[in-house]
Amino acid sequence: METGVSIDWAQVVESLVRVVVAFALAIPVGWERESGTSSAGLRTFPVVAMAACGYALIVKTMPDATADSQARLLQGLLAGIGFIGGGAIVKNGSNVRGIVTAASIWNTGAIGASVAYGREEIAIVLSLLNFLTLLVLTPLEKQLHDPVEDDDVEQ
Secondary structure (H helix, E strand, O other): OOOOOOOOHHHHHHHHHHHHHHHHHHHHHHHHHHHOOOOOOOOHHHHHHHHHHHHHHHHHOOOOOOHHHHHHHHHHHHHHHHHHHHOOOEEEOOEEEOHHHHHHHHHHHHHHHHHHOOOHHHHHHHHHHHHHHHHHHHHHHHHHHOOOOHHHOOO
């Protein structure tokens, strides 16, 4: 019994590779966030990149996709990822936490979309710079905000 559905296996493999690349490029960011006190981590970031890549691949490969329809998809994707990132932001009095995690979630969506559109060089740069920012600037920021008081230093 034939269903009339034809599967383009070359397209399946290409899509699989793109989704896996997006997933892999988000792992360093998720790993860094997981090692801290972030509410999002090793699972969240790769899944966001994978989903963003998947949505972008859907519209990119639609037979009647126009530049306008692709722009609308990316606009919706950015808004949706922003909503997810908003869930990582917690306000307690005058203290706000999670903004860097939210921005990293948003960036991870851009990584996934970049891979979907064949712009792996952009995805690699975004992943690398996000990871290095978290790895290097987080300890520096803590040091700047929590300086050792002179009274606490033994003489």
